[in-house]
Amino acid sequence: LCKIADEKGFTLALVVLWSNYVAGTWASQLDKERNVLPEDCRQAYYQKVIATFDAFHPIYFIGGDTDFPTQPTIDTYLEAFVFFEKHSPNTLKTIHIKGRFEEIPATIVEHLDLFLYQSGHNSAFLNMPYYLAERFYQRQPQLPIINSEPCYEQMGYARHVYGRFGQKDVRKAAWQSLLAGGSAGITYGAHGIWSWQTSTATFAEEIGEAFDRPMIWPEALSFPGADDYGFIKQLFELLNIQELVPCQERLIDADEQIRMAAIAGRKDALLYLPSNTTVRLQGDLSTATVTLIDLNTNRFLKPKLTVTDGITVFHPHNCHEDVLFVIQIKE
Template structure:
């Protein structure tokens, strides 16, 4: 039986009956691209950085970097187009070995069952239709996934980067979800949906255990990191929420627009999501890890949304943002936070970019730029400190209060900060 479950507050997870902050790394291409030796190093490094969940595609990622491993789940002549009639057992044996290694290191697996390009009627299958899985093969494949991976107690991400704009796509995912609910009743199930999307079909809504949304890699829509959890909270029954694909570090802006996301951008996406209701966890991504880029490997002819060139995986695994995300988990653990209530209505500044949440007798505020911050409450019995999220320095800050509002004065740092307000000790 799976040892991860939804907490009673319906906002967070428990694992082994203890609060569990879902801190995932995106490694979609693991089963096709990563050698066993590389995998051992990857697991050791990500564990050191604080990650506890791995998001993996059970099928070959359509826009992965070209692989020199040479194993695939189905017969194929070119590594791109598959024969959906039988399985290649070597692929699954190897994938099981990788899962076993990950679980031994303490990682929770989150496995995608059907990425969107395998399903008709999605935006991905309209870009390339060479690998649409026959509908009558879907039950066979989903049962194979359960047979091979269920013993590792994964979370099942039934869809990958998908939309539900056609009935045809909904029917495919309904088939998969029904089988998972029947044959793996104790596992947690969710849907990984496309950037900026907030539609969960009624046919699937009651069968998933928590929500995943994606603020994604579009330069001009990074506000989705806090807008989407607000939308989900108003639109759907209460369940834990996760930003399962915020902007990836050093990912080129989508649609081949010039520029890349830096560590400050990834921190902002994480903290603004968490303080806006998606406090169950967050996912990190490094451009070169998710698609596993190696030196001198030829380019994949399918480029998905069209991002700039990735770094090699050896470079990408050392990006600073991975440590920043581990620091998120560390801070929440240190302050014993397992639930954060968004309270942005208390913000007196004329912006939505600053995010405010409350945890019992503490307030958490994220601000990317330095300014005085007004909170529409009397916080005279609180003390404030600012944590420099770039260099991990800490400063006490002055709070000036009236009976109606409090002003948190400017901190001394130049990058983004997390401000923590905590009640003064009565002693």
């Protein structure tokens, strides 16, 4: 399967130690540590992973969905990092942390090639895509940042809260992550795919994060939010965007959900507006080329703007959902 994926152009991201296999983590505690990998087995396991998968040049996620509550927990991950650095020196290595978490021990940060964060699936913390992106963007050393687990499409809200994340929710999480500092990539998830849900399969609705039952996987394959994420990639390629630099300071009295970032190395910028309102920016954009993209329909439109005393005002538009302003500054 990995060979097929590699041939299709995928970069494999392989988790070495999901959190339930490591002593002390939230997941192993939930599992009463029945599946913790014994210390005397780990080295042989690491070697087997490298021998099997290194040919595909994967990104190794040394840990998955993890926290770091004890020193033995940290030491286990450090042991794996050191082993993989020695025996697989030419692959990228990182760690996938649990939802809404930002505390990574300094001893582990030293081994990371990129930061992953998880904004998660809890409807009470809808600011996490941009909040965590900002937090990791401010860290030193500065590394590429990816929201490795935003809300999944049609996933039930965590903790038995009634409701599900829809297409706009996952699209909003993507744009807020990318423009707030996490511009190295974004993850799309369709609830029902990761569990390969079938009509007769069970689903653990009562344990862990307690998500509602997913749709079956053939239906999840056609969720429309996947096209929104594909559109993001095509737009970045069309505009030749290699990196984004957050520039919230250009916004005047804007809600924090509204995000703005400059395109690195250029004066151009992207502005994401989740809901229709007036937006005021520092600077005169009267000579700029500004395109309004209706992200619900992917229509390209011309926005209404005025400039007074060096302040540009984008007036309410006619789109029904979220939009993206592409601001291209003439040199």
